[in-house]
Amino acid sequence: MKNKKITLKSTLVAYMYLSPMLIFTLIFNFYPIIKSFALSFYTKYNFYTDQVSAIGLDNFKYIFADPDFKKATINTLIFVVGVVPIAVILAMILALLLYRIKFLASFLKTIYFLPFVTSTVAISLVWQWIYNDQYGLLNSFLGYFNIKPINWLNDPHWAMFALIIMTIWKSLGFNIILFLAGLSNIDKRYDRVAQIDGANTWQRLRFVTIPLLSPMTFLITVNSVISGFKVFDEIYILFGGNPGPGSSALTLVFYLYRAFYTESQYGIAAAAGVVLFLIILAVTLIQFWYSKKHVHYV
Amino acid sequence: MNKRNLTKGLSYLILFLGALIMLIPFLWMVDTALKTAPETVQTPPTWFPKHWQFNNFVLAFKAAPFITYFINSIIVTFLTTLGQLVTTILAAFAFAKLNFFGKRPLFLICIGTMMIPGEILIIPNFVTLSHLHLINTYGALILPWLASVFSVFTLRQTFMSISDELYYAAKIDGSSDWNFLWNIMVPLSKSSIIAIVILQIIGSWNSFMWPLIVTNTDNLRTLPVGLSTFTSDAGTEFQLLMAASTIIIVPIIIVYILLQKHIIEGVSKAGLKA
Numbered sequence: 001m002k003n004k005k006i007t008l009k010s011t012l013v014a015y016m017y018l019s020p021m022l023i024f025t026l027i028f029n030f031y032p033i034i035k036s037f038a039l040s041f042y043t044k045y046n047f048y049t050d051q052v053s054a055i056g057l058d059n060f061k062y063i064f065a066d067p068d069f070k071k072a073t074i075n076t077l078i079f080v081v082g083v084v085p086i087a088v089i090l091a092m093i094l095a096l097l098l099y100r101i102k103f104l105a106s107f108l109k110t111i112y113f114l115p116f117v118t119s120t121v122a123i124s125l126v127w128q129w130i131y132n133d134q135y136g137l138l139n140s141f142l143g144y145f146n147i148k149p150i151n152w153l154n155d156p157h158w159a160m161f162a163l164i165i166m167t168i169w170k171s172l173g174f175n176i177i178l179f180l181a182g183l184s185n186i187d188k189r190y191d192r193v194a195q196i197d198g199a200n201t202w203q204r205l206r207f208v209t210i211p212l213l214s215p216m217t218f219l220i221t222v223n224s225v226i227s228g229f230k231v232f233d234e235i236y237i238l239f240g241g242n243p244g245p246g247s248s249a250l251t252l253v254f255y256l257y258r259a260f261y262t263e264s265q266y267g268i269a270a271a272a273g274v275v276l277f278l279i280i281l282a283v284t285l286i287q288f289w290y291s292k293k294h295v296h297y298v
Numbered sequence: 299m300n301k302r303n304l305t306k307g308l309s310y311l312i313l314f315l316g317a318l319i320m321l322i323p324f325l326w327m328v329d330t331a332l333k334t335a336p337e338t339v340q341t342p343p344t345w346f347p348k349h350w351q352f353n354n355f356v357l358a359f360k361a362a363p364f365i366t367y368f369i370n371s372i373i374v375t376f377l378t379t380l381g382q383l384v385t386t387i388l389a390a391f392a393f394a395k396l397n398f399f400g401k402r403p404l405f406l407i408c409i410g411t412m413m414i415p416g417e418i419l420i421i422p423n424f425v426t427l428s429h430l431h432l433i434n435t436y437g438a439l440i441l442p443w444l445a446s447v448f449s450v451f452t453l454r455q456t457f458m459s460i461s462d463e464l465y466y467a468a469k470i471d472g473s474s475d476w477n478f479l480w481n482i483m484v485p486l487s488k489s490s491i492i493a494i495v496i497l498q499i500i501g502s503w504n505s506f507m508w509p510l511i512v513t514n515t516d517n518l519r520t521l522p523v524g525l526s527t528f529t530s531d532a533g534t535e536f537q538l539l540m541a542a543s544t545i546i547i548v549p550i551i552i553v554y555i556l557l558q559k560h561i562i563e564g565v566s567k568a569g570l571k572a
Contacts, residue, residue: 006399010398011397011398013398014392014398014401017388017392017396018389018393020384020385021386021388021450023445028423028442029419029447030411031422032418032419032421032426035422035425036418036419036421039421047428093312094313094316097313101309101310104310108313112320113554113561113562114321115320117500117550117551117554117561118324119503119521119522119546119547120506121523122522122525122547123543123547125525125539125540126324126327126543127323129326129327129536129540130323134339140341140343143342169319172316174565177565181566181567230415230417232507236506236507236510236526240529253417257507260424266421270418270421276415276418277415280415
């Protein structure tokens with residue numbers, strides 16, 4: 001009797017179990033998704049009475065004409081392109097090294113994972129201090145190589161770079177753990193067969209391990225891209241509540257936050273949110289399409 | 299096998315160098331937190347404080363209501379995690395073992411919402427909560443997070459792996475769904491549940507944007523938000539800023555070190571399923 005029949009009673013019982021979760025999901029998850037799309041079309045909206053007196057495309061017209069929105073989009077793309085490839089490749093290299101050692105492996109894993117568990121706010125403050133142009137650790141370190149102090153956080157040319165470095169640092173541990181999980185899922189026999197066939201370490205890595213790891217690489221890349229598009233906390237703290245010098249670190253989520261929280265432009269903020277969603281969706285779909293050709297599932 | 303030892307040595311060299319880079323910000327934070335104000339701005343910087351200033355922690359606690367922030371963080375983290383755990387266990391059970399009308403479409407809709415970036419939900423949720431007069435209350439900090447589709451999905455996968463035979467055998471023996479869930483399913487899924495709980499604790503403890511938006515008085519701020527407001531007050535008192543950062547980072551590191559096996563396992567599992 002594998003498949004018990006669906007009856008009215010069994011349905012009632014099931015919904016009793018589901019109801020606590022459903023109530024909160026309906027109010028704070030399903031409804032806001034629909035409402036957010038609706039909000040993006042509200043051009044005259046009284047938030048106190050929840051009355052909509054005009055709808056249209058004005059919010060979208062506004063953001064597409066807004067130079068700040070363009071800047072936020074470009075900055076977000078620069079950020080994602082700056083962070084993801086390095087973060088993924090570095091994590092893969094470190095995971096491959098960690099996977100091959102036994103002594104101290106779990107100790108090292110613990111250290112690499114440390115930034116993942118720590119508060120972004122607190123650790124961004126620490127980085128703000130490290131990046132300090134006068135007394136910061138980084139500039140004094142670079143001083144040993146006769147590099148002149150760089151104004152990391154106040155120079156528009158360096159601000160995004162500083163943000164990218166910190167984000168890579170923070171994301172490494174999480175990606176390493178996922179890569180290690182992927183590696184331990186690979187059947188060791190493949191490697192052994194290649195070894196018997198006379199493949200050297202590098203060839204086994206290049207033609208066996210890395211292709212077999214590709215589903216995990218793909219997953220980590222997609223995940224990193226998505227979280228890259230949502231960067232906010234780091235920016236807020238690193239640049240003291242501002243989107244960087246000359247808005248050089250203004251990203252899409254920061255734009256959304258500013259429109260909503262500082263300027264109370266709910267419709268515009270919602271429209272920015274919808275565009276963010278569509279961009280993430282498009283990029284994810286492109287990645288899935290690309291993966292069909294290049295990811296090897298066994 | 300000389301070449302082998304060489305690669306091994308090189309591996310360790312790279313890994314230790316990397317680990318050092320991961321640790322430096324933490325060490326630098328504690329180091330600065332223990333210095334006097336003049337020593338923090340000394341060039342070149344010193345790695346060992348000349349006179350250890352444990353007093354900085356006291357001063358940081360005095361400079362801002364960190365005890366209140368701390369208590370708020372604990373209350374919010376505890377209630378969110380507990381509430382979410384209950385809703386998750388019940389819903390995951392229904393999706394894994396019960397039969398009902400609309401199961402498949404409902405499940406697919408739930409999965410579908412995971413595609414939507416959470417930032418989109420902020421505006422309507424803020425509007426909802428202000429209509430309920432809940433802005434700047436614990437309600438605003440906790441209620442939106444009492445259900446997590448991601449947790450339900452993760453736990454459902456674990457529940458599915460518990461055999462149906464066990465379920466039907468227990469039913470024939472007269473055990474109710476309720477007893478079966480709490481006495482057999484939950485204990486058998488302990489490691490998944492611990493993983494979900496830990497990830498939720500970390501997320502809740504470190505959450506920033508939402509509490510920033512829905513609180514506007516000190517008595518309701520959580521640690522991350524309190525710390526961010528403190529930065530504008532503390533200005534360039536780096537030793538106090540770093541002492542405050544240490545206060546917020548240390549508890550979660552203790553939790554992490556105590557439970558790291560579960561955390562790493564949990565993250566790998568959740569990652570593999572996604």
